[in-house]
Amino acid sequence: MNDKTLLKDAVRVLKATSRTFYIPITFLQKDLKLAVSVAYLAMRAIDEIEDHEDVDNDTKHGILLQVSDLLKQPFDEQAYLAALAPIKDKMPEVTLRLGDWLKVCPEGALDRVLAATSEMAMGMGKWAKANWQVHTRQDLDDYTYYVAGLVGVMLSDLWEWGAGIKTDRELAIGYGRGLQAVNILRNQQEDMEERGVSFVPDDWTRNDLFDYADENLAKADEYMKDLNKRSIILFCRLPLALAHKTLKALKDGREKMTRAEVEATVEEIQAD
Template structure:
């Protein structure tokens, strides 16, 4: 494929893997849109390795740690595909094509994306080996940093690279953590029943989890105040609005927002 066709194909894979993030990414301007899209795809590629139910946790750990090291150098696709050999047949398109996402990432953004994805792979590998057993607040902070807070940091690096926007690192981490905390609350029973995994610290109830989500979403709200560019603000506002409304729905005793509420929220953000 030539670059234009590859970019179009990347947006197809993005839409197939995440409708939640596909919509806000389309709000961004061309170069930044491709940087964020390829960053999402790169991180989703490694997330599929971490999440796969048929891959042994020790195998996940070893592959993710080796991948973390690979991402610290100019990307070697041959070495990457060789690394995937034991699990290749189980992996989806988004994972098999990590080389395409790195190659497509605009040159000025590539080092930020590769460094963040490398750090995420290392953290995911560590937590896979530990079977994601969270026991303390510090454990929860560590896990949510690697799988979500890091995304906030990387996005902030991209805002500065593209638009000169400077944000607070702690608030950027809070933005990612807040979204992840809502996911943990929403999937708590499913994670336990299907995977035997609990992200809830010992002694915590839903009450403490709600407080954790509220605390981090408050940081996310504060983070928004430092973003002045409209397209970037729209990008950040949609996932945050959905997180706030999902949290309220769960506090009201519902499992999640209705499809109508989601569609209405998307329309409200786009119309603003």
């Protein structure tokens, strides 16, 4: 395949995999748009391994650690597919074609994407082995760092690479953690009923988890103040606005925002 075909495929898979994330990516420009697209696809590729209900935790752990090691060196597609062999038939296109997505990553951004995705794979493997059993605040911080805080760190690395914008690392982690905390609140009952997994520390109430989300979303709001390029501000503002509004809906006793509220928020950000 040539680069043009791969780019077309990357956009198609990105759009099919996450409509919500695809929209803010369209706000970005040129190389940054492509780098963030590849980063999302790479992280989604390993997330599909971690999240698959028909793969046992020991297998997830072993494969994710292999993938983590492979991402620390020039990417070997054959070695990657060999690592996936035990679960290959269960994996979606976004995971099977990780090598294709990495091929179209802008050269200067590739090392950053590989490093962050490698660290995420290692952390996901560790938590799969532990069956995602969170018992303390420290556990929760560790889990949310690997699955979401790292996204904030990687995005900040890309902002510096592509736009010369420097941000605070802890606030970047807070940005990712805040979004993840809202997801945990939204899916709390489903995670317990369907997977027997709780991301809530043993001595916490749901209100404590609300406080955790508020604390990290406040860091996300502070993070926004370091951004000075309109396209990047718009990119970061949409997921954050949706997280704030979802949290309010949950506090009001609703399960989630309505589709109309989501669409109105998207329109509001796009019109800014």
